[in-house]
Structure formats: C-alpha cells, structure tokens
Amino acid sequence: MPLSIPTPDAAGFTTTTEQPLYWCRYGADTRDPLVVLHGGPGAHHDYLLPQFLRLANHHTLLFYDQRGGGRSRSDSAPAEPITAAVQARDLGAFLQEFELPSPTIVGYSWGALLALLYAVSALSDGAISPRRLVLIDPAPLSRTWRAQFEAEFARRQSDPKIASLREELAASGLRERDPDAYRQRAFELSVAGYFADVANAHNLTPFRVTGRVQQSVWESLEEFDLIPQLSSLKLPTLMVHGWRDPIPVDSTLAAARAMNARCVVLESSGHVPYVEQPDALFSAIEQFLKDTA
Secondary structure, three states: OOOOOOOOOEEEEOOOOOOOOEEEEEOOOOOOOEEEEOOOOOOOHHHHOOHHHHHHHOOOEEEEOOOOOHHHOOOOOOOOOOOHHHHHHHHHHHHHHOOOOOOEEEEEOHHHHHHHHHHHHHHHHOOOOOOEEEEEOOOOOEHHHHHHHHHHHHHHHOOHHHHHHHHHHHHOOHHHHOHHHHHHHHHHHHOHHHOOOHHHHHHOOOOOOOHHHHHHHHHHHOOOEOHHHHOOOOOOEEEEEEOOOOOOHHHHHHHHHHHOOEEEEEOOOOOOHHHHOHHHHHHHHHHHHHHOO
16 A cells, blocks of 8 residues: 655645635745645645655645645535636745745646746746746646647556456455455556556555546647747756656657756656656755755
8 A cells, every 4th residue: 555644744725815725834834845736637735645755854845735626626616617727826826825936846747737837927927936847747748749648548558468457356356355455456557557667556645636627727728839938938947757658758858958957867767756766756856956056
C-alpha cells in the first residue's frame, strides 16, 4: 500500500477567493514557500504526497486543492463552468491572499500547464508574476500533443499485459475478501499506462478526478497551442520530463526551447517521476532552486 501522509503543519480554507479553496502547509511558515500545483484537472493535492515532502526538508510547501476537486469541490452545480481561465484566476487570488509577491511555483502535469497559463496571463493583466517555475511532466502544451497523449495512453491501457492483470483481479475473489485491497489494485491498473514499470503504480497515493471539471477545463482550451506565447516569459524555469511518459517529450522540449529553460529528461521514468525516480527528480529541483536563489 502507499505510504502514509503526515498531518500538515497548518491547513484551512481561503477566504478571499470566489470559492473557498482547501490549502495546507508543510514546513515552517516562511515568506518564500514553494507553491505546489497538483495535476488533473479536477484532482487534488494528496496524490503528490508523501513523496513531495522531501522538498519540505529545506523549503516550506504550500498546497491547495484547485476548484472543483478534493476538498475544494462543491456538490452543487457551479455558478459558472470551471475553465482554465477560472483556475488561473483562482491561482492569482491564492497568491494574493497568502501575500506572495514573487512566488516560486512548482507545477506537476496539469499543474505545470496551469502555471504557464497563469504566468502568460499575468504579463498582460498585472497579476502577481512568478519569480521562477519548476514544471514536472507538463500536460500537453497543444491540442495536437494532447491527441497524441490520449492515443498513447489508450494503447498502453489496452496492452495484453494490463488486460491480463485486470482479468486476474476480476477472477481473484479479492473484491469479496478484502474490498480495500481490491480498490487499491483496481486503482493501480487504472493508472498503469502512466508508468514506465507497472509495478511502481503500487506506490502512488490513490486519487479521484472530478470528471465534469476535467472536461470543462479541457474544452475551455479549445484548439490551444501555448508554445508561441512562451518566449515572452523571461524567468528561470526548470522542466523535468520522463522519457517514457505517454505525454510526448517533444511538448516539453519545445517549451524549454521557447523559454530557454533548463530541461532534464529522466530515462527510466514515465509520468510520475516522484514515484519512479525520486532521487533524480528532487536532486534536479534542489540544484535548480539553489542556483536561482
């Protein structure tokens, strides 16, 4: 089973955002935390833990559940569709509430794309601009790369090995004997295509995605291509991408070229390097943060 998640040092809900957003903090309350954005859209911060807490050895980490996911989810219908622009607006309000005038943003997967969308919009609307970015296996940065990702992930999930494991689970009787273990194994198989080695899925903290939020955010981006806008961002940036990620590495490489960013490709990792190659990932992040302090 995944490792247990420690209780945060502080937690609560925002009071100045349009909708209250759950947040939590690990580490001392300093004025220069790392603001960590989870993936999804429509997921929650928990599945980055406990692995991401390695960064809390030297930094304060500030997480929040984005609107529509985790503890920031409302059971009532939203007053407006949750779009990429809404998520970016929430991020700006969050930074203001926590009085972070020059934040370091660490984004994973969709969170990395959100960080870029926010940074681009901040140039024109006068919002708080990030001081530096750490982007880990960014979600596809154009509709074309997203289509390639969807096709590759579907191919992996239909691989005979994964199909055989599903059949084995269905016939095991585990659902009746140990429902918790069954749910854990079913989750692992549902995300197997993200991993270079399917066995590593066992160490990922389970999570849920609010489907309507995921759909509304991606639909709001329409036929997007963020690459042409990235050359306007003049800030230190580290990008890390697993070579065996179903998201095309070309998407991240193109972004790194456009931004003149530092880029690290992890050869033995899929989409979840904090589980698959944590030493390499967190060493690269710590070195970047030291170099850009």
